[in-house]
Amino acid sequence: MKSLSVEQVLKEKKTNDPDSIKELNLGHKALTDVSCLSKFKNLEKLDLRFNNLTDLQGLKSCVNLKWLSVVENKLQSLNGIEALTNLTVLNAGKNKLKSMNEIASLTNLGALILNDNEISSICNLDLLKDLNSLVLSRNPISEIGDSLSKLKNIKKISLSNCRIKAIGSSLKSCSNLKELRLAHNEIKALPTELAVNKRLLTLDVGNNMITKLSGLEVLSTLSCLRNLNIRGNPISDNDKSAKKVRKLLLPSVNVFNAQSLEKSSRNEKHSRFDTDDETFDTHHNKTTEEEQSKEGRKSKKSSKRNKSEEEEEVKNEDQKSKKKKKSKSNPNVYQVETEHKEEDKQKKTTSNNNDDAAEKKQKKTPKEELDAIDDAETSFADIFSRDNVSKVSGDGIEKRKNSKQETGLVRVIDNQDNKKRQKKKTEKNQSKSVVIDLPMELEIGLGGESKWE
Incomplete structure (x- = not known):
């Protein structure tokens, strides 16, 4: 067990006033107890990544925290974080969290990153009206449900490597959504309700179970789409189906299956130019031969x-x-x-x-x-x-x-x-x-x- 003392922090920061410290980087120190941080009332940014913390009770008094990272610890819950209402960024990825119930009171939260945990359901997001980024990838989540219905300002959602089988109408309220990542799930078709997300720029549904072209027809309505990935689906394994999917895409799409469509079109142009050069060379050779014959006559x-x-x-x-x-x-x-x-x-x-x-x-x-x-x-x-x-x-x-x-x-x-x-x-x-x-x-x-x- 390794705990942190106030003296150590003050010595590292070369000061005797704990109120003057607004930022601390305490990563990679194998800490198990950080209760001494309650003395630093003006602390705004705290990095505790790569430690051995099992709870966040020692942070109750850090009410002015705005940025907190506890990546790669041994957290089984977020107890102690409820009082940090000024938090705008919370990164608690790669822990052992079973739920996300404690974040309900974090009304100022803008980015919530809880990837690589053991969370099974999305909940308690109704009051997070300023939330714009939600990362829950690599969690055993099977349904999205109505948990995102109040997130009108959400712009990025990552639910890759989960167990999601259907999207349904769960994103109909996310009118400002720009990036949606749903790769490595069990989705069989994209719902028609996805047409509401007119501002969507990036869509990753690779490695799912989409088999029919009808499951992708909604793509033709996404006029702002720039990046699309459907690799790993049965429909993308068939060349004919892949060509049909490309016909569905609007001219705005620049990247398809991690390949730039602009480069491919350039290559086609270069190949066309190469053939034109060959025809030009043959024609030029003929003309030179004719000119030589004319010169011989002359x-x-x-x-x-x-x-x-x-x-x-x-x-x-x-x-x-x-x-x-x-x-x-x-x-x-x-x-x-x-x-x-x-x-x-x-x-x-x-x-x-x-x-x-x-x-x-x-x-x-x-x-x-x-x-x-x-x-x-x-x-x-x-x-x-x-x-x-x-x-x-x-x-x-x-x-x-x-x-x-x-x-x-x-x-x-x-x-x-x-x-x-x-x-x-x-x-x-x-x-x-x-x-x-x-x-x-x-x-x-x-x-x-x-x-x-």
Whole structure:
């Protein structure tokens, strides 16, 4: 047996005046007697949780108490609490209380918490007009009855894990009820009288015995309902029935069976967006393929245009060369004629020569190299196997122009004859040439025909 003394309390609070103490925390001290607290007349808040108290007789003189917690003691009754008429919060959960008769005089009580006791019936609540929270879960209560008929200001009722079989009209006067917890009972249907509770926000009837959809039809009238739980009922085990229940729910419901309906709707939206993205990707791929084909056609047209432009340039060069031959003032005419004769001799020898070794030894002019690059039928292997691969680049045309400007000579070549001769050469090269192993940098494009623009 461990009792509390006034000296201990005053020493802990570092004061000599018991009237100056308004709050005490005496939890976890294994106390069995607190009769000394009668000296603290101005005490308003008292915490005696986790002790060994068997009654509350020692608190009779603490008439100014407003908040009292005696959770987890060994109380078998609430004797001694009747005089505490100023109490607004009483928490006597997890004791061994058989009844709640002593609370009838606590007219200012706002919250009554008596969970995990041995109370079998709800009673003596008629005068508690300011009561807004009632917690009686895990008590062997089988009926609600008319005990709540006078509690018009009640907002929260918890009767989970009891033995309640029916609600009936017991809540018809609780017009301000916002939270109702009736999980783990034996309820078979929700009564139509529940429609009176228009302000209900949270309803938990999980793990009951509701089997038919008709037992939940009243849900469609609860316009303020936000959180509903029916898990553990036979009706929720069937997917079809669960879907029907969801159809009954108003759009205001945010949480159904402990799952947010907003998240599920977001997931549906995301899945829909994902499918839309897939269709968009396929459409985008098709459009890109069509654009590539169009670009290929445009490239062909551009290549043809380039060839036509080259033909016109060659014709213009022919005309210029003829004029230069006629003019005796030009000192480079004799050089041009001699170079043409030498080029014709070389071309004849190359056309008559069928030997591959002779063709490889023979040097190609920059003009022929550029024509090979511009030709769409020439493969990458043929282009990069030439001796002057380093000279073949995107700026080859500019090099050709620079060479012309440096020498000051004008070369006149018959375009049609050159094309015929080049076709013969490429046919011979394709039939007899061996593909050369290219470095890794030049392996691009070997998978098929390449079109150079």
